[in-house]
Amino acid sequence: MSTLKEDALKYHAEPRPGKIATHITKPTATQRDLALAYSPGVAEPVREIHKDPEAAYLYTGKGNLVAVISDGSAVLGLGNVGALAGKPVMEGKGLLFKRFADIDVFDIEVATQDVEEFITVVKNIAGTFGGINLEDISAPRCFEIEKRLQAMLDIPVFHDDQHGTAVIIAAGLMNALEIQGKKIGDVNIVCVGAGAAGIASMNLLGALGADKQKLLMVDSKGVLHTGRTDLNAFKREYAVDTDKHTLADACRDADVFIGLSGPNIMSVDMLNSMAANPVVFALSNPDPEINPSVALAARSDLIIATGRSDYPNQINNVLCFPFLFRGALDVRARCINIEMLKAAVYTLAKLAREPVPQDVLDAYGLESLSFGKASIIPKPFDARLRERVPKAVAQAAIDSGVARLPLPL
Secondary structure (H helix, E strand, O other): OOOOOHHHHHHOOOOOOOOOOOOOOOOOOOHHHHHHHHHOOOOHHHHHHHHHHHHHHHHOHHHHHHHEOOOOOOOOOOOOOOOOOHHHHHHHHHHHHHHHHHOOOEEEOOOOHHHHHHHHHHHHHHHHHOEEEEOOOOOOOOHHHHHHHHHHOOEHHHHHEHHHHHHHHHHHHHHHHHHOOOOOOOEEEEEEOOHHHHHHHHHHHHHHOOHHHHHHEEEOEEEEOOOOOOOHHHHHHOOEEEOOHHHHHHHOOOOOOEOOOOOOOOOOOHHOOOOOOEEEOOOOOOOOOHHHHHHHHHOOOOEEEOOOOOOOOOOOOOOOOOOOOOOOOOOOOOOHHHHHHHHHHHHHHHHOOOOHHHOOOHHHOOOOOOOEEEEEOOOOOOHHHHHHHHHHHHHHHHHHOOOOOOOOO
């Protein structure tokens, strides 16, 4: 039996290295074809774009091209491995964009971790693209980078580690709370991990009705409370006046635990101290904050989700980012705003409540699957995602005034 390492290296190396490539979209069989593709014919679209930059959407691939850009400072769970070592991940992101939403990608690994240099690079190449997907950039730098680029550019700039994660967490949590008979505005939430994903997720939950006063964020030093003097500006937004200072304190009587931190940090005692009918999202990969089998053995009233595909309720960003960008590109949105994120959340949550098609069951080797404690979020291979999420996102872009085109027919 070959190992995962051997299989993964062979997959990436053979039959040709890498996971993505370009392909030609126009005829090239005759001299006339080449004269149109390059000199002299190519001069005509050049002249048109020089007169009107918007013509680039008509005569080039810009409108369906996304840049996946990273500095390699926070690659998966591997940490700061650098830009070049992160390239397989960026190519993998490109594979997912193409596979699930037919979006073309150039992956770009920027060999600097200086914020100013990185922003300058992205700003100066942005004209090539219809959208920018920032990837695997460490916090808190990622917040400043995204915010400043969004202000500079008139195309979507989106940090998937923040908002893609937030959308899937929010969609899954809405359904889990419905099953548990709770409302988002009433529940006590603990979020362990105050980095990019944690802060973005709590921002989105707040926009969906969560009560910030009932939310405790926990970093490596404990609960973010007003007595701490070591918090950056982003963490200070979530500092509360509380006598709960440890993770164990925070878990006591909590309705929801969201883990975006590290393996095995939640004990059975912490789980047992939570309120009745709790929801636990243990999303550390590959090893969750608490093992689902251990958690379910301790609490029969529990709903649990992880980031792993071999457990039920996988919180997987591929449910969001390809379809979110597809919707944004389809109406040439200037940005991806909170209304578009919420539209994705509501659509994903609704889809999970519908009967699961047979082809999805076949893809996962399942005889049956229905909405409930072990099924709170759609499966990535559900073809209905491609039909519904982009349309909802595009409509939200139109309704919020950031779209430049109507819905495609």
